[in-house]
Every structure is written in C-alpha cells, then in structure tokens.
Amino acid sequence: MKPVMVAAALAALAAVTHGAASAAQPAQERAQQHEAARDPNVPAGPSPAPQGIAEAGEAAAKRKRTDLNPKDQARVRQVTQATDDFSRAEPFELMQAGAATVRPLINADIFSLPSATLDFEGRQRFQMGNSLFRKDWVSSPSSTQASDGLGPLFNARSCQACHVKDGRGTVPGFDPVERSDAVALLMRLAVPALTEADLRRIHTGEIHFLPDPVYGVQLQNFAVAGLPAEGSLEIAYTPVEVKLNGGETATLMRPAYRIGNLGYGPMRADVQMSPRLAPPMIGLGLLEAVHEADILANATADHGDGVRGKPNWVIDARTGKPALGRFNWKASQPTVEQQSAVAFSNDMGLSTPMFPSHYGECTPAQAECFKMPHGAQPHLGEHEVPGPLMDLVADYATNLAVPQRRDVDDARVLAGKKLFYEANCVACHVPKYVTRRDAARPEHRFQLIWPYTDMLLHDMGDGLADDVSEGLASGRDWRTPPLWGIGLTKTVNPNATWLHDGRARTLLEAVLWHGGEAQPARDRVVNMTPEERADLVRFLESL
Ligand code: HEC
C-alpha cells in the first residue's frame, strides 16, 4: 500500500470503529482510565489493593498450566529441558521462535518482518501498524490533521526514531557524529519517597516511584514551538581496564550523566537518574505468551551461584489488577500494549484510550504546558491516537518476527554454547519455553521458543546499579533481557550498543559488566582462554 492510501485507510477505520468502541466501554473502565491518566507511567486502578502489590501478585499468581493436558505437560517438560549434548544442534534450535521464525535475507530490515504464523488479515494489520510505528507525528494545529498532537513535551516524533529499524536505539557520545540520535536514550527521573503516604502508594503498586515534582517521570528533551524543552542530556565516559586470562585486556566505558539547559528551573537536589536505551522489538508477543507458571517456576528453582530471580508485580491498566511485569529493563510493564500506550503518552505526548491526557507528561508545575493546543479531533473520537489505531500498533509490536539462527551446527558455535551452559549463563538467560496453547493471539500459540531470558529481576551489582527503583525492582535489579536476535544487532543498527544504557560496545563488554548474582558467571568468562571467549561470543552472534 502507498503511504497516502494507508493514511486514508487508517482515518476511515478510526472514524468507523471508534465511536462504537467508546460507546461500548463500561463506565468503570473509563473511570479507571481517567485515574490512570494522572501518572501515565504507572497505571493504577481506582482503589489500590489494600495489601502490598507483592503480596497481591503472589496471591493471584497462576502457578499451574491449565492450558495443557497432563500428556502435553510431560512433553513440554521434556523438550524444554536443558541439553547436555553439545555435539550437534538440538532439534528445532534453528527456528528459535518456533513456526513464527522468519528466514529472510540477512540485511538491515531483518527485524522488521511479520511473524511467519500471521494470516493474511494479520499481515494487513501488521502493515498498517508498521506505518504508524514509523510515522512522524507533528504538533497541533497542522494541516495533516490525522498526524498531529505531538507533545507538548516529547522525546521523539516516532516510535522508530528510538527503536531504530525495530532494533535497539543509539546512544550519543561514543561517536560525536551520531549525537543527533541521542533521542533513544531516555532518562527516568525520581526523588526519594519519604512520607508515609508516598511509601504507601509505592507499596500498593499505585506508582512505581516518586517522580520529580516539576520534571515528572522522565526528561523530555524536546517541546513544541513556544514551550521550552525540559533539558538536554550530557554523557561522559571514563575508560575502565579489565584484565582477562591469556594476557588480553578489555576496556569498559563507565558513563556519568548530567542534565543541562534546564527549562523549568532547578531539579530537586536529590533527584535520581536512570538511563534507558530503547530495546529491540522482536518476539515480544511470544514473550507475552509464555505462561506465568513457567516464569514463576524459575523464581523459586535453585540455579546455583546464589542466583535468585524475582518477579516485578505491577498493575495492569486494563483490569486494575496485579500482573506479572515482563517488559522494559526493569520488567515494569505487564503487556506490550500497555508499554506502547505509555510510550505514546510519555515519549511522544499523544493520548490513547488507556492514557487519555492530551498533555502527555506535563506536570502540574508546568502550567504553560497545559495551554498548548492538542491534536484530538471530534470526528475521530476523543483521543489523539484513537483506539483502533492503538490496536494496530499493539498488533504490530507483538508480531515483529525473530530471525532464524545462523551456524547452529558450526563446531565453534557449539563449543561456545557449551561454555554458555558451563558458565551458568543459563541460570538467568533460560533457553527454552513452550508458549501457551490458549494465548490471546493465535499466531503465538503453542510454539517452542528460545529467547534466553527468565523475564525476572536480578541484582546485577554496583557497576550497573543506579538509584532508581521501579516497583519491586531496586536500583540494582535488572530484568534478564532476551538474547534471541542479539547477533544481528549491528546488521540492523550499526551504531547500536548493549545493556540498559547502551554502555557496552561489544557483546564481551556487556558480559564483563555483569556483577552481583552474575559475578560468578562473569568471572568464569574472565578466566576462559582467549579462544574459549571467542567461541562464547560466536555462540551469542549466532543467536
Ligand atoms: C524516546 C525514545 C522512544 C520512543 C519514541 C519509543 N520508545 Fe519504546 N522504549 C524506549 C525505551 C527507553 C524503552 C525501555 C524503557 C524502560 O526500560 O523503562 C522502550 C521499551 C519499549 C517496549 C518494551 C520492549 C521490551 O523488550 O521490553 C515496547 C513494546 C515499546 N517500547 C514500544 C514502543 C512503541 C509502540 C512506541 C511508539 C508509540 C515507542 N516504543 C516509542 C524508547 C522509546
């Protein structure tokens, strides 16, 4: 479809379906959405659970798979067991996202293809969602009415400005030429919660942390004309040498952050900062379809090395109830849809049915922010991104395909895989799951997948810690990121780097930053021979 046709189709779809959707919406749900609008980063139900979110989550936890009969459960247990045969590739290992895996040409578009399991209609919706993900939104009022509403404060004009070609973003600083891409590194802002009332809001899951009273939950480094941006981010790196067995050394880059050009007066002196790089978008629907029981089983199992994964329980904006956090670097969001709606609100200042404020992340202390025009149009419904368009974005974001592995049978890759198991990387980077048979979307059902994550939080030590806690995740805790597709990172975005703030320029640097619960695994890598380390990296590159 030509872009102009897509836009027309989307406008028509929005006009036809939106009215019906909002009329059918129960009053209670609307009230919840209104409540949630007060702090888009942390959706909360109208009455937070009286007990803590951790207890509420544990109490509601689904610990058994009811989607499988006993025979299938036994089969699933067998195929997801850790292998001990590294002489050849395992059955189906090549297709790391099951039947949804794509086998395209290896080029920069490799993260942008639809799941192979999508049907014809699903593919059409994917294409429409793709155009919305790529679309540059503009500020209001504008002549292109279907694309306006950006801001007043924002970090980027499009989703893909940060999720570059559906892969990860670029941090500025290593290479001055790339400074203009600074958008993809978000700065979370928080202040310590000290009052009884604030601590209670965090305890119950109503908020994840206390935002800066003026600047809110994150720094927006852009604003519409006539309004100051909140500030700009400055990064300085200090090299840190690490000696490796075999006479090699690695140089890690330790970042330090400063916010300059403050647009709304000084920040609180005790403000805490947590930088976050845009992660890749592949395979997210399949991760959503992993059964909660399988994730929670890893939280209680003994993985050796003192590794103990912790779930982050958060509020699901659709139900107002506690749900397992799965997405983002601190597992702070339960669904792809919810994180996508948060992104529209916080990162781009666009309203959706889930977070209906047209003013995005304007705080009450930024009065002039609320005086700027917004982009909601009566004939398209009451939101800048009407429900049907939001649905297309969610469909898209859950269906970016994971590419097939390369070189699974290569002797060096297999040697690296063995080292990955022996170093106990698998304690957190859990290799395999079989997704739910009753997953919400048919294209994600009952697939053997190999994401290499437990989706749980781990204490990763001082080196990676910052001060900001998010829900049950402390400043030292990070969610194990999936590793599938990681070998194609630079094929998609040659300037991409790794870890939550993009400080690691190579996969080996990413491993050498591991500390805390991962310290024993990291030390095994330091003690490997240079050839073994190279094999380990070859394995990662084959994912
Ligand atoms: C300003 C940069 C930026 C923009 C624009 C942006 N994102 Fe993100 N995105 C991020 C960052 C940073 C994270 C991780 C946040 C965290 O860890 O707290 C993220 C995380 C996500 C995730 C979770 C991925 C995972 O693996 O856990 C999804 C889904 C997502 N974004 C979708 C979107 C969609 C859809 C849009 C457009 C509506 C969008 N994003 C726009 C930076 C951005």
Ligand code: HEC
């Ligand atoms: C205790 C749990 C744990 C263990 C053990 C562990 N990891 Fe990780 N890994 C993590 C977490 C959490 C992160 C994200 C840290 C961050 O971004 O600050 C991570 C990040 C990574 C990344 C970068 C991913 C990305 O998207 O940027 C790579 C590569 C990686 N690990 C490989 C390994 C290898 C190889 C081993 C074994 C030597 C290993 N990990 C052991 C938890 C673990």
